Each structure stands twice: as C-alpha cells, then as structure tokens.
Amino acid sequence: MRFNSEVELPFEEENRAGAEVCVWCGNPLEGRQRRWCSGACVEEYLARKGYGFRDAVIGLNRESHGELTCESCGDKPGEENVEADHVEPVALGGSNDPEENGQLLCRGCHVEKTGEDLERIRNYRSGRTHENQVELWSFDGDSA
Numbered sequence: 001m002r003f004n005s006e007v008e009l010p011f012e013e014e015n016r017a018g019a020e021v022c023v024w025c026g027n028p029l030e031g032r033q034r035r036w037c038s039g040a041c042v043e044e045y046l047a048r049k050g051y052g053f054r055d056a057v058i059g060l061n062r063e064s065h066g067e068l069t070c071e072s073c074g075d076k077p078g079e080e081n082v083e084a085d086h087v088e089p090v091a092l093g094g095s096n097d098p099e100e101n102g103q104l105l106c107r108g109c110h111v112e113k114t115g116e117d118l119e120r121i122r123n124y125r126s127g128r129t130h131e132n133q134v135e136l137w138s139f140d141g142d143s144a
C-alpha cells in the first residue's frame, strides 16, 4: 500500500514554523495538541488519503522495517498477527496521528500494552494526584 501523497496538509508549514495551528484546518491548538486540533481532523485527512489508522501504522512500519516488525519485542509475526496501537491512548489525550502516536505491536505485546493503558486510564479517571497526571502527560512511549 502506498500513501496518496497528493493530499496535503494545508497548514503544515505554519505548524512547522512554530505557529500553534492545526495542520489540517488551521484552528488554534490547545493544551497538549501539537499538530491536530481534533480527532475529526485526523480522520478526515486519513479518509482523504484513503486509509485508516491501522493501515497507516502498517504502511509506516513497512516503510521503515521492510517486514512488519513489532515495535516492542521485534518479532515479525505477519500482517494478520500485528495490531496498530496508540502509544498514548486516545482516552488520555493521545492523537490519532499514526506518525506521531502510532506503533505496530504483535498480538502478545498489544495485549500487554492494552492492560497497561487500561490501568493508566483507570488511574487517571479515578482522579489520582496531580503528579501522576504530569507523569502521564510526559509519557514518551518508551515503556520497556
């Protein structure tokens, strides 16, 4: 699968230059947003390009590794056994941008990661301390 490179992000240059605007619609970004103002903008962009989050994550992984590779354990279990994962769960404010927040995991790693995500989401929802939340926000996805 190749990406349809003809669909451009109208505000990408402004965003790169440091303006806090959504790369797709140009609306101002808030809080932790870096590229997209909303999931809807990402979805619309991906739909125009003709692929969904999973396809995009698979495509990116294939581009960088050749054979589909689990980004956690390094396995190459084949396309039917890989899952696209949001590094930072959407429920915790993670974006739907496959490049920024997507990773490819094998089934086993995905189950494990999902368990961790659910625990973090539970902690977050139960309104743990401010410190905990800061930790969540700075999570960089390099969970070993």
Ligand SMILES: [Zn+2]
Binding pocket: 022, 023, 024, 025, 026, 027, 036, 037, 038, 041
């Ligand atoms: Zn937008």
Ligand SMILES: [Zn+2]
Binding pocket: 070, 071, 072, 073, 074, 075, 105, 106, 107, 108, 109, 110
């Ligand atoms: Zn794995």
